Amino acid sequence: MGVARGDHEARGAARGVGAQQATRWAGCRGSRHSNMDKFKEECGVFGIHGHPEAANLTYLGLYALQHRGQESAGIASSDGGRFHVSRAMAYVNEAFNETVLSSLVGTIAVGHVRYSTAGESRLANAGPLVIDCAHGEIAICHNGNLVNAGELKDEMVRDGAIFQTSTDSEVILHLYARSKAPIVEDAVIEALSQVRGAFSLTIMTKDKLIAVRDPHGFRPLVLGRLGDALVVCSETCALDLIGATRVRDIEPGEVFIVGPSGQKSITPFGPAPLAHCVFEHVYFARPDSYVFGQSVNEARTALGHLLAREQPVEADVVVPIPDSGVCAAVGFAEESGIPLRMGLIRNHYVGRTFIEPRQSIRHFGVRVKLNPVRSILEGQRVVLIDDSIVRGTTSRKIVKMVRAAGAREVHMRISCPPTISPCFYGVDTPRRSELIAATHTLREIETYIDADSLGYLSLEGLLTAVGPRSSSYCTSCYTGQYPVAFPRDEAAYLQLALKLDQPGNEERGGSPAAAATSDVEELPRAGVGPREHSGTGNEGQGELIQLERVKR
Numbered sequence: 001m002g003v004a005r006g007d008h009e010a011r012g013a014a015r016g017v018g019a020q021q022a023t024r025w026a027g028c029r030g031s032r033h034s035n036m037d038k039f040k041e042e043c044g045v046f047g048i049h050g051h052p053e054a055a056n057l058t059y060l061g062l063y064a065l066q067h068r069g070q071e072s073a074g075i076a077s078s079d080g081g082r083f084h085v086s087r088a089m090a091y092v093n094e095a096f097n098e099t100v101l102s103s104l105v106g107t108i109a110v111g112h113v114r115y116s117t118a119g120e121s122r123l124a125n126a127g128p129l130v131i132d133c134a135h136g137e138i139a140i141c142h143n144g145n146l147v148n149a150g151e152l153k154d155e156m157v158r159d160g161a162i163f164q165t166s167t168d169s170e171v172i173l174h175l176y177a178r179s180k181a182p183i184v185e186d187a188v189i190e191a192l193s194q195v196r197g198a199f200s201l202t203i204m205t206k207d208k209l210i211a212v213r214d215p216h217g218f219r220p221l222v223l224g225r226l227g228d229a230l231v232v233c234s235e236t237c238a239l240d241l242i243g244a245t246r247v248r249d250i251e252p253g254e255v256f257i258v259g260p261s262g263q264k265s266i267t268p269f270g271p272a273p274l275a276h277c278v279f280e281h282v283y284f285a286r287p288d289s290y291v292f293g294q295s296v297n298e299a300r301t302a303l304g305h306l307l308a309r310e311q312p313v314e315a316d317v318v319v320p321i322p323d324s325g326v327c328a329a330v331g332f333a334e335e336s337g338i339p340l341r342m343g344l345i346r347n348h349y350v351g352r353t354f355i356e357p358r359q360s361i362r363h364f365g366v367r368v369k370l371n372p373v374r375s376i377l378e379g380q381r382v383v384l385i386d387d388s389i390v391r392g393t394t395s396r397k398i399v400k401m402v403r404a405a406g407a408r409e410v411h412m413r414i415s416c417p418p419t420i421s422p423c424f425y426g427v428d429t430p431r432r433s434e435l436i437a438a439t440h441t442l443r444e445i446e447t448y449i450d451a452d453s454l455g456y457l458s459l460e461g462l463l464t465a466v467g468p469r470s471s472s473y474c475t476s477c478y479t480g481q482y483p484v485a486f487p488r489d490e491a492a493y494l495q496l497a498l499k500l501d502q503p504g505n506e507e508r509g510g511s512p513a514a515a516a517t518s519d520v521e522e523l524p525r526a527g528v529g530p531r532e533h534s535g536t537g538n539e540g541q542g543e544l545i546q547l548e549r550v551k552r
């Protein structure tokens with residue numbers, strides 16, 4: 001038994017690009033991701049059992065999940081005796097070609113697209129992570145972040161463990177390898193019983209596919225069927241692409257196993273309050289997917305309806321900021337009766353190798369992705385619809401661009417509440433000190449982005465739009481109240497962030513994250529007036545960790 005590894009040292013592995021060039025590309029990454037001021041996607045996972053073309057279907061599944069992670073892509077397959085693995089720092093279509101895929105033989109496969117939310121962006125951290133231990137070989141694909149990975153890792157390192165990656169997924173593998181449980185699934189359960197936080201996992205052993213979702217159900221994970229084969233993936237859009245049908249969600253806290261002796265489902269973890277990530281509906285998931293049992297398109301359109309009711313405005317045209325603002329803009333236009341026009345056109349072919357000229361063209365970073373349509377905007381009162389404002393820098397540039405195209409008035413409407421807190425559950429967010437809504441009033445943000453008016457959807461409106469099970473959602477990035485305690489080092493980090501928020505602290509824009517972000521401009525100073533945006537009480541349940549507690 002052994003692992004046939006095909007890790008590619010470079011982006012564009014299928015084209016045989018060298019490691020030196022890969023380093024150069026890695027250097028461009030910051031520029032690419034900073035073009036638009038958004039929370040960054042997390043990861044996408046896929047798994048299939050019982051199909052002769054397991055790797056090919058996994059490739060297609062990852063293709064559909066590409067929006068969830070663009071830094072690396074990987075597939076591991078099992079032929080019942082050997083594992084075959086290929087990973088690359090690349091988009092899915094660049095990471096694999098026919099030769100690579102034909103080497104990934106076997107009827108079981110798991111795949112991963114990654115955006116690094118924990119650990120650096122390098123090939124060693126790319127999924128699937130594969131190890132060989134006393135229980136045999138295992139490959140793991142992980143979406144989510146563990147909140148106690150650092151503590152567990154420190155403990156194991158003190159005990160002599162050697163870690164090869166900086167991911168929290170490797171912590172699960174170490175715990176698994178140390179388990180004395182006699183059978184593989186018991187070892188997986190023993191390992192996962194020790195971790196806290198967000199995990200939607202697809203796991204492969206030599207003859208089994210195991211899918212696991214944390215008891216809070218932070219990240220989505222859906223079960224599908226393709227003929228006799230079973231498929232597990234992050235979003236239903238991956239099932240659609242391979243022609244599979246959705247069976248059901250993998251339930252929060254469920255361990256689903258399919259292997260030589262059939263399939264079984266167990267719920268070994270204790271009950272926990274549900275905390276589905278509401279931002280999946282606002283921004284992350286594809287609108288053609290169903291997540292948490294609900295159509296993303298319908299939820300997003302409902303956000304637009306409610307936004308129009310809560311934040312009405314006299315205007316001539318509704319213009320979405322593409323692509324993520326489109327569904328909410330449709331809803332806003334339907335509700336308000338103001339016509340929807342595509343006044344901003346997105347260039348979909350901007351790749352990660354895009355190199356920005358330094359100062360020669362102001363606001364080039366946004367312009368390369370979005371271009372205004374003068375014939376739609378000129379002389380009009382425009383309502384721009386977006387799904388979030390993170391730092392405010394991109395919104396400011398877009399408003400300026402729309403005014404330059406002749407708009408008479410520019411009103412900004414956001415289809416979620418103000419983002420005031422970082423995420424610890426698998427989404428890459430800037431520090432609290434860089435979130436403009438954490439440190440500035442509504443009016444200050446409105447002034448900074450130079451909009452004639454600015455309005456956000458309320459938390460109540462957001463939870464109404466995502467349906468009847470509104471209490472099952474995590475809303476921490478809008479409330480600062482956390483359903484799962486974050487770890488000691490993160491608490492210290494947040495404490496530091498709160499200190500950095502204090503007026504007069506010069507480090508506010510000088511954090512490592514800010515330094516890596518070429519779009520960052522000087523933000524306005526935090527005002528002393530009362531906050532005007534709403535942050536109603538937390539609708540989650542269970543153990544709540546509030547920023548105020550950390551503050552002391």
Ligand code: SF4
Nearest residue numbers: 277278423474476477
């Ligand atoms: S903090 Fe925000 S982004 Fe993170 S899981 Fe909760 S809702 Fe999602």
